[in-house]
Amino acid sequence: MADYKAPLRDIRFVLNDVFEADKLWQSLPGLDGAIDAETADAMLEEAGKITSQTIAPLNRSGDEEGARWNDGVVTTPTGFKEAYNVYAEGGWVGLGGNPNYGGLGMPKTLGVQVEEMVYGANNSFALYAALTAGCCLALDAHGSEELKNTYLPQLYSGTWAGTMCLTEPHAGTDLGIIRTRAVPQEDGSYAVTGTKIFITGGEHDLTDNIIHLVLAKLPDAPAGPKGISLFLVPKFMVHEDGSLGERNAVACGSIEHKMGIKGSATCVMNFDGAKGYLIGELNKGLNAMFTMMNYERLSIGIQGIGCSEASYQSAVDYARDRVQSRAPTGAQQPEKAADPIIVHPDVRRMLLTMKAMTEGSRAFSTYVAMQLDVSKFAEEPEAKKNAEDLVALLTPVAKAFFTDVGLESCVHGQQVFGGHGYVREWGQEQLVRDVRIAQIYEGTNGIQALDLMGRKTVANGGAFFKVFAAEVRSFLEANQAEDMSEFVQPLAAALDNLEELTALVIDRSRNNPNEIGAASVEYLHVFGYTAYAYMWAKMARAARARLNDDADGFHAAKLSTGRFFVKRLLPRIHSLSESVRAGSEPLYELDAAQF
Incomplete structure (x- = not known):
């Protein structure tokens, strides 16, 4: 299996030559000169190093070892905690975060490039930071100043991690039928009770605290989705001075045994009257959660790109090295017993399909990120409205298409290896297993298609x-x-x-x-x-x-x-x-x- 190398040349081509991102950044008043081409290039170079040298080497070992659960305690694979500390110390968790609370305030057009590198290096590792970033988006947009001041700086720094707790055993796509309850308390907090499943990073050993964003209903809430509210529920309570206090009444009941992303802890979380704090308005929880869905769904789509890139790199190296049979037009390397398989039409078909779709995906993810940046940072009303409309339209396309073609590409990569692609140590079968989930979570691709066709068109x-x-x-x-x-x-x-x-x-x-x-x-x-x-x-x-x-x-x-x-x-x-x-x-x- 070839070592993953961040595709910096192609990323720079897309950012600089195709979309002239620096011109965009300088034209957006809301960015306030936070980024220029030189700074972006330095950040991409550093991201390439950390993903290729620190995170990627843990990919296979993390898959082999997996996350482990023991009496409510979850341990991530060997090396994950140390790598996460390095990643967090570099400021990468808060890359796109609000600078007023310790984030770096970088545009999404830069962020998607870094996300692709992390996913390409190690899917399981990437998810811990991705969920924290999503948690921060919702909290920053809808939380009170007190909640933002207390939690955002620690989340952006990577000292604490975040989750999103939506799904329940009986309620997936149809969140309107959730049963988790939030009962108002005299001190203004809420007692949250219920069970959430499929919670990425619900429990782990990477950070000192975990901040859960939980969808729940008050006892007298309206039926259906109009009765859902959003609550912040910390694993450990936080004192006024910012220090950690007692353990909250939230626990991990188990972790799932999955097809892939085995280094990512997918948890069953039990809330037993846990203390929580309202984010946004009562009964407007879905609105608050969907603030970050465009970003999160794009991120999950990028998981498909990262896997495709990793599979392609490995498949190309193998195709250049593996010799089998002669080229249809005659021997290309007569000094050897056979020619490298890259001379064969079907191998070229698979490799070119991977290459064309991965590079197309990278350009499209950058294009969608540009719309997110314009919708967030532009001041001109028409430009802002057009970008918002494009974000709404293109997000389901990005999430579903990136991951559908991502699986296709990884299967092609496995096929290039032949029998070796089915064997664990070559890495291709892991990529097929890891990328498969991206078509399912954050709204299945069928739901994304229905959203595009029904709501958005x-x-x-x-x-x-x-x-x-x-x-x-x-x-x-x-x-x-x-x-x-x-x-x-x-x-x-x-x-x-x-x-x-x-x-x-x-x-x-x-x-x-x-x-x-x-x-x-x-x-x-x-x-x-x-x-x-x-x-x-x-x-x-x-x-x-x-x-x-x-x-x-x-x-x-x-x-x-x-x-x-x-x-x-x-x-x-x-x-x-x-x-x-x-x-x-x-x-x-x-x-x-x-x-």
């Missing part, structure tokens, strides 16, 4: 989609030069097709609500491939501009990879589109008893 008559389509049309009009036609023309055709599908489903859904769910998954994938065609057109434009300064062939390779995407992968939209056009009737011909 049909419900507003395609208003959000029109913002995206208008931007792509503007790009197409500005790039009519002949040397861009091989990318622009397929993009234009794909956009025409997507616009047609969007109008079709909106129209059909007026008479049959089943049409929304029936079209949703295929529609999301058509959207994903079309969005990647846009990303590849932008990357092709940037690569062409640098061809005269291309000593190592990096930019020429970028163009060749883009051509592979346009010619071999983008055509997948045709079969997917036909599935959408087939409508919902084939799904409902069988009665339930006939399945």
Whole structure:
């Protein structure tokens, strides 16, 4: 298994050449000059070192050892605590955090690059910091000044960790039926009682305290999701001077034995009248929690990118080294018994699919992060509103498409290894196991597709989609030069097709609500491939501009990879589109008893 190396060259290309992130940062008043290209480059270099040299070496051993539970105490794999201390001391936990409370205040366009590196290095390790960051987002947006002053500095510093406690044994997607109760107390706090499951980092030994954000209902709360409130429940109580006090009435009942991410403690958490504090308004808990969902869902999507990159790096090294059979056109290395398998068409198909989709994903994650930055830091109302609309539209695409193609890429990587890909010590089977969860948690990909098709497209008559389509049309009009036609023309055709599908489903859904769910998954994938065609057109434009300064062939390779995407992968939209056009009737011909 090749050692993971942070893909800094490609990250810099996307940030600097494709999206000119420095210009964006300098144009956003809310960033207040917090970051420039030079600072960003230094931070990326340092992130590359810590992920490649400190975190990645713990990936396989962490999988082999796993997190361990013993009478309520959870121990992370050997080396995790020391690596987490190094990571926290570098300020990485609070990278995007509010500077008023000790965060570094960096833009999401920088943050997504660091997240990809951490996920690529070690999925299990990455999740502890990712959940803490999500906890901080909700607390910063909705918590009282007292709660923020007490908890955010310790969370940003990595001294304490955070969780999100949503799911219950009977309530996953349908959070409106949760049973966890919060009873008001005379001192203004709440006694929280209930059981939460699948809680990432609910208990561990990495930090001195763990801060749980818990969804619960008051006894007299309205039924359904409108009765949910959000509470902060610390593992250890915090004194006024910031020191830790007695243990709160919250305990880890067990940890799950999982297919993958075995170094990440996935916990059953029992709250037995635990002291909690209201975040935001009563009965508005889902609103508070969803403040951070766009960030968290993008982060989980990036898990798919990180796994894809790690799998690709290993598969390419193996394909260059492993010799089997001769090339179809004759011996390429006649001095050896056989040629390296990278000469074979099917191996190249798999490697190029991995490369094209991973690089497309990286560009798209940066593009979505730009919208998050504009929506957060811009002052101009129209720019802010357009960015907010794009964030709403593109977040489910990013989460679901990144992770769907992430699994596909990891399976390709495993297949390149043949039998060795199925053997543990080569690492590819772990990546397949680890990446699989990303399609399931933070809202399954089917739910993401339903969100895209139903809430984000049909419900507003395609208003959000029109913002995206208008931007792509503007790009197409500005790039009519002949040397861009091989990318622009397929993009234009794909956009025409997507616009047609969007109008079709909106129209059909007026008479049959089943049409929304029936079209949703295929529609999301058509959207994903079309969005990647846009990303590849932008990357092709940037690569062409640098061809005269291309000593190592990096930019020429970028163009060749883009051509592979346009010619071999983008055509997948045709079969997917036909599935959408087939409508919902084939799904409902069988009665339930006939399945």
